[in-house]
Amino acid sequence: MKFVAEALSLSEPAAKRLHRRGILKSAFIPHPFFSDIDEAYLLEKKFGKYEEGTFIASSHNRSYIARGFPKIKRTLVLEECIKKHFKGCDVAVEEKINGYNVRILKIGENIYAVTRRGYICPYTTERARELINKEFFNDFPDYMLCCEAAGLESPHVQKEIYGKRLEFYLFDIRNTRTNEALSVEKKIKIAEEYNLRLAEVFGFWCCEELLSNVIKIIKRLNREGREGIVMKDINMKRLSVKYTTSYCNCSDLNYAFRYFNDIGRDFMLTRAVREGFQSYEIDSEETRKERYLRIGKAIVDGILSSIDNVIEEGKLYERSKLRFRNKEVMELFIKHMKKLARVNFEYLGLDNEGYHVLFMEKQVISTADRIKNLISGGFW
Amino acid sequence: MKFVAEALSLSEPAAKRLHRRGILKSAFIPHPFFSDIDEAYLLEKKFGKYEEGTFIASSHNRSYIARGFPKIKRTLVLEECIKKHFKGCDVAVEEKINGYNVRILKIGENIYAVTRRGYICPYTTERARELINKEFFNDFPDYMLCCEAAGLESPHVQKEIYGKRLEFYLFDIRNTRTNEALSVEKKIKIAEEYNLRLAEVFGFWCCEELLSNVIKIIKRLNREGREGIVMKDINMKRLSVKYTTSYCNCSDLNYAFRYFNDIGRDFMLTRAVREGFQSYEIDSEETRKERYLRIGKAIVDGILSSIDNVIEEGKLYERSKLRFRNKEVMELFIKHMKKLARVNFEYLGLDNEGYHVLFMEKQVISTADRIKNLISGGFW
Numbered sequence: 211m212k213f214v215a216e217a218l219s220l221s222e223p224a225a226k227r228l229h230r231r232g233i234l235k236s237a238f239i240p241h242p243f244f245s246d247i248d249e250a251y252l253l254e255k256k257f258g259k260y261e262e263g264t265f266i267a268s269s270h271n272r273s274y275i276a277r278g279f280p281k282i283k284r285t286l287v288l289e290e291c292i293k294k295h296f297k298g299c300d301v302a303v304e305e306k307i308n309g310y311n312v313r314i315l316k317i318g319e320n321i322y323a324v325t326r327r328g329y330i331c332p333y334t335t336e337r338a339r340e341l342i343n344k345e346f347f348n349d350f351p352d353y354m355l356c357c358e359a360a361g362l363e364s365p366h367v368q369k370e371i372y373g374k375r376l377e378f379y380l381f382d383i384r385n386t387r388t389n390e391a392l393s394v395e396k397k398i399k400i401a402e403e404y405n406l407r408l409a410e411v412f413g414f415w416c417c418e419e420l421l422s423n424v425i426k427i428i429k430r431l432n433r434e435g436r437e438g439i440v441m442k443d444i445n446m447k448r449l450s451v452k453y454t455t456s457y458c459n460c461s462d463l464n465y466a467f468r469y470f471n472d473i474g475r476d477f478m479l480t481r482a483v484r485e486g487f488q489s490y491e492i493d494s495e496e497t498r499k500e501r502y503l504r505i506g507k508a509i510v511d512g513i514l515s516s517i518d519n520v521i522e523e524g525k526l527y528e529r530s531k532l533r534f535r536n537k538e539v540m541e542l543f544i545k546h547m548k549k550l551a552r553v554n555f556e557y558l559g560l561d562n563e564g565y566h567v568l569f570m571e572k573q574v575i576s577t578a579d580r581i582k583n584l585i586s587g588g589f590w
Numbered sequence: 591m592k593f594v595a596e597a598l599s600l601s602e603p604a605a606k607r608l609h610r611r612g613i614l615k616s617a618f619i620p621h622p623f624f625s626d627i628d629e630a631y632l633l634e635k636k637f638g639k640y641e642e643g644t645f646i647a648s649s650h651n652r653s654y655i656a657r658g659f660p661k662i663k664r665t666l667v668l669e670e671c672i673k674k675h676f677k678g679c680d681v682a683v684e685e686k687i688n689g690y691n692v693r694i695l696k697i698g699e700n701i702y703a704v705t706r707r708g709y710i711c712p713y714t715t716e717r718a719r720e721l722i723n724k725e726f727f728n729d730f731p732d733y734m735l736c737c738e739a740a741g742l743e744s745p746h747v748q749k750e751i752y753g754k755r756l757e758f759y760l761f762d763i764r765n766t767r768t769n770e771a772l773s774v775e776k777k778i779k780i781a782e783e784y785n786l787r788l789a790e791v792f793g794f795w796c797c798e799e800l801l802s803n804v805i806k807i808i809k810r811l812n813r814e815g816r817e818g819i820v821m822k823d824i825n826m827k828r829l830s831v832k833y834t835t836s837y838c839n840c841s842d843l844n845y846a847f848r849y850f851n852d853i854g855r856d857f858m859l860t861r862a863v864r865e866g867f868q869s870y871e872i873d874s875e876e877t878r879k880e881r882y883l884r885i886g887k888a889i890v891d892g893i894l895s896s897i898d899n900v901i902e903e904g905k906l907y908e909r910s911k912l913r914f915r916n917k918e919v920m921e922l923f924i925k926h927m928k929k930l931a932r933v934n935f936e937y938l939g940l941d942n943e944g945y946h947v948l949f950m951e952k953q954v955i956s957t958a959d960r961i962k963n964l965i966s967g968g969f970w
Contacts, residue, residue, distance in 0.1 A: 283969040290967030451969070470863055475855030480970070482858075483850055486893025487964060498890065505889055506882030513866025584867060587670030589663040589831070590860070 213273035214251050217266045218258075233257055237265075237329050239549075241542050244330065246270075246318025252328025253278065261389070263328040269318040276313050276324050276354050277389035279382075282440060282452045286487035289421055292441070295451060296417045300444045302394040303424060305410040306452050307379045308369050308437040309360025314338050314378070315386055316347035323359075329550070332543040333532055334359055337376050340535070346404040353392070356382035358409060365547065365570060368530050371435055375533075379409040381440070391446040414444060424453070425492060432457045456501060459484045460508040467512030469526065471577040520581040526574040531558075533565035540566050593653035594631050597646045598638075613637055617645075617709050619929075621922050624710065626650075626698025632708025633658065641769070643708040649698040656693045656704050656734050657769035659762075662820060662832045666867035669801055672821070675831060676797045680824045682774040683804060685790040686832055687759045688749050688817040689740025694718050694758070695766055696727035703739070709930070712923040713912055714739055717756050720915070726784040733772070736762035738789060745927065745950060748910050751815055755913075759789040761820070771826040794824060804833070805872060812837045836881060839864045840888040847892030849906065851957040897961055906958040911938075913945035920946050 214234065215225040228234040229251075238250035250267040253260055261278025268274070285291035292301075311326040312334055321342055323334035342355065357378040362370045372379075380401055383392045392400070394411070401408045412427050420441070427439060438454035462481045466473045485505055489498055519526050534540040540557070547553050551572060558567040584590060594614065595605040608614040609631075618630035630647040633640055641658025648654070665671035672681075691706040692714055701722055703714035722735065737758040742750045752759075760781055763772045772780070774791070781788045792807050800821070807819060818834035839861045846853045846861065865885055869878055899906050914920040920937070927933050931952060938947040964970060 285967065286964045286970055287967060290965060291969075292967075294967035467862065467866065470859060470866075475859055478862075479850060479855055479858060482847065482889050483893060483970075486847065486850075486890050486897070489890050490894055490897050490965075499883070502883050502886030502890060503879070505886035506884065507886075509862050509885055510866050510869050510878065510882060513863060514870055517866070517870050584666045585670060585870075587665065587667060587672075587674035589671075590666055590863075 213249070213268035213271075214266050217273040217275040218260060228257065238267075239542065239545055241332075241538075243332060243335070243536070243539050243542055244322075246320050247322075247330075250330065263326050265313070265324045265328040265330075267317055274315070274317050274386070276315050276328075276386050277384070278328065279311050279313060279326060279356055280389065282450050284452050284454075286453075286484055287491055288424055288453060289491065291451060292417060292420050292424070295448060296420060296441065296443065299417055299448065300414055301417065301420050302414050302442045302444050303412045303420075303427060304381060304394075304440050304442065305379075305412065305431070305436065306438040306440050306454065307358035307360050307372065307381075307409050308367060308458065309358040309364060309372065309379070310366040312338075312357050312359050312378070313354045313384075314342055314357060315354040316344065316351070321347070329546065331365075332539045332546055333365060333534065334376070336535055336539045338378065341378055341407075343404040343406065346400065346406070350383070350400075352385055352387065353383050354386045355380055355406065356384055363530065363532050365530055365532060365543075368528075377407060380406045381409040382446075393446055394442055394444045409440075412439070428453065428455055428492075431455050435461075454484065456485060456488060456504060459488075460504045463505065464508040464512040467509045468516045469574045469577045470513065470516075471580045472574050516577060517581055517585065520578055521585065524578075524582075526578040526581070528572045528574065530570050532568045532570060533561065534568060535565060537566050540568055543568070593629070593648035593651075594646050597653040597655040598640060608637065618647075619922065619925055621712075621918075623712060623715070623916070623919050623922055624702075626700050627702075627710075630710065643706050645693070645704045645708040645710075647697055654695070654697050654766070656695050656766050657764070658708065659691050659693060659706060659736055660769065662830050664832050664834075666833075666864055667871055668804055668833060669871065671831060672797060672800050672804070675828060676800060676821065676823065679797055679828065680794055681797065681800050682794050682822045682824050683792045683800075683807060684761060684774075684820050684822065685759075685792065685811070685816065686818040686820050686834065687738035687740050687752065687761075687789050688747060688838065689738040689744060689752065689759070690746040692718070692737050692739050692758070693734045693764075694722055694737060695734040696724065696731070701727070709926065711745075712919045712926055713745060713914065714756070716915055716919045718758065721758055721787075723784040723786065726780065726786070730763070730780075732765055732767065733763050734766045735760055735786065736764055743910065743912050745910055745912060745923075748908075757787060760786045761789040762826075773826055774822055774824045789820075792819070808833065808835055808872075811835050815841075834864065836865060836868060836884060839868075840884045843885065844888040844892040847889045848896045849954045849957045850893065850896075851960045852954050896957060897965065900958055900961040901965065904958075904962075906954040906961075908952045908954065910950050912948045912950060913941065914948060915945060917946050920948055923948070 211225050215222045233255050234251050235254050237252040246269045248268045253264040256262045263278030265276040313324045321339050322330050323338040325331050357380050359376055360372040361376040362368050362374045363376045383397050415423050432455035435457050437458040440450050440452045442450045459481045466478045544555050554571045556569040558569055561567050591605050595602045613635050614631050615634050617632040626649045628648045633644040636642045643658030645656040692703045694703050701719050702710050703718040705711050737760050739756055739758055740752040741756040742748050742754045743756045763777050795803050812835035815837050817838040820830050820832045822830045842861045846858045924935050934951045936949040938949055941947050
């Protein structure tokens, strides 16, 4: 607990109290794959300046911290938001990738991938060790790579548009202790130098020219089935702001209504409201009608596909197929996931490339039960 | 409290405890218009066999009770529900009216209209005294008329389809003390005899012939912009079951998204899910596409109309215009409503027919604030 106190600039008794209150949580499964780490904790909630998901580890009597990734604010109305938040500013527009947020840092001799909530994910870590050039950390030991992990082989968000294998899309490089981000320009330079895959940067515009360009980009991304954008002050001194495409909102709605009894009600509401505000800002009569259709289809087809699944298979689930280099890492991942969710696994053996293939199924219980009851004439 | 104890078959200390616990609530504003009543209470929650909304009054040392109206169960899948719940039964199909539920009974010398929650509503009571034939209560002193109060001049649900003035649509006649309902046939006979307006009875069918007829009725009601149906065992011995049209579900969605930050999230979810299950049961490819459009339009246009209102007037509200015969009743109604909700009133004077016209405006604060923030570039 001493290293935690040190990392958070607290007294040791204060750190212990935080632990007792459940705000500070032990989040570590000792394993040879995590050989650099002696102990690790995470913050379940924001504490002082430390963000929720802040990760703290000790390695050979040294303390490491990876500050939680700060929430990116969302706007529903581009024009007013741009005027208000980016006045006098040069702004970079980058792609918002639909995956899961990971912070990649080096602890001791190895790379670790920490999830949004502050857990080290064995699967993501193994993949990061395959893909991320370690040289970066030798030159920038105080920094972490903030990436979106995306692809079909994802344990969380399976999106084929980003390819089959899980890839890392770098969007911020931040100081692990202060959470300060490098400028967009510097980030791009580093990405080139160390051969890191960037979340696409669409361009740089002054505040006055931003709106028309953003609208063009959003329309294109929407056609291409991509998620949206993040607008960033090129010096990373102001809040970054995100905005999503109708494609993304409706794809979320479809997902939410597939699992309508398990997903938070706010999730559905916010997606629908985003569509309303986007319609207000950019629709013509014709595109409005297309939007009506898209929203209705997302909702109804989501419910219908779940009814079909329940009728055909008697259950509902989310499935993914993951591949591991190392069988021990796979077993560690299974242990890791079982701590977090109700998941079933099936080991499918080795594929042609020598990867261990793991089939993962999350049961969606409450919606399945509700559907079973309703289609057999039950009440709601 | 003695009359309450008597009405609920409790000891007096038990009734007092119920009051202290807030389950039994005093719900009465003494007034000459309520001259028959000395005291009145309601049940805020179900207690034993007594339904939520049960109303208890004393009048000249006599206790009166009006049992709370029992919740009508809803099905989302007609076919299985009909098989399961109405096997071997003759079933009446009646119109479900979109208004507010009132129980009309006679206390002492006069008629009183009690709302779902168990309050005497002065406005509804005055209108009931205009419209309801008191003779019924002389012949059936132990019964109450369970009606839907509907029309444009409604303090709760303004629907022009039911005409301008508030009317009462009788759907059940129940014993005030046992809550047992008269058979459908008997109800129809009584309605004819005492000239009471019935919620339309579409017909009677045996279980085997019910489904096809119900689907025909639902399709017609949907085209006509009406709410739905209630299926009833003609002897009123089984649970009644309701089912709504897509028109109604979408009209609810439109309403919900107009006030998206004030309406419960469950309200939106359930309407959308009803549409999904209706699509599963009755849609062709063509009607499914119409449904997509209808749902999307309801949601988006709801949000857009509220954005427009906030931009034009800086606020959001629900408005209704009510008319009173008696100015004192109007003032009593204002007092009654102010206890229940945040409402503004404006007295508009007498109309040609000698009615006092009252303008009522319920402010919708949270959604208006949210929209103001968003359209000025705020985050969500």
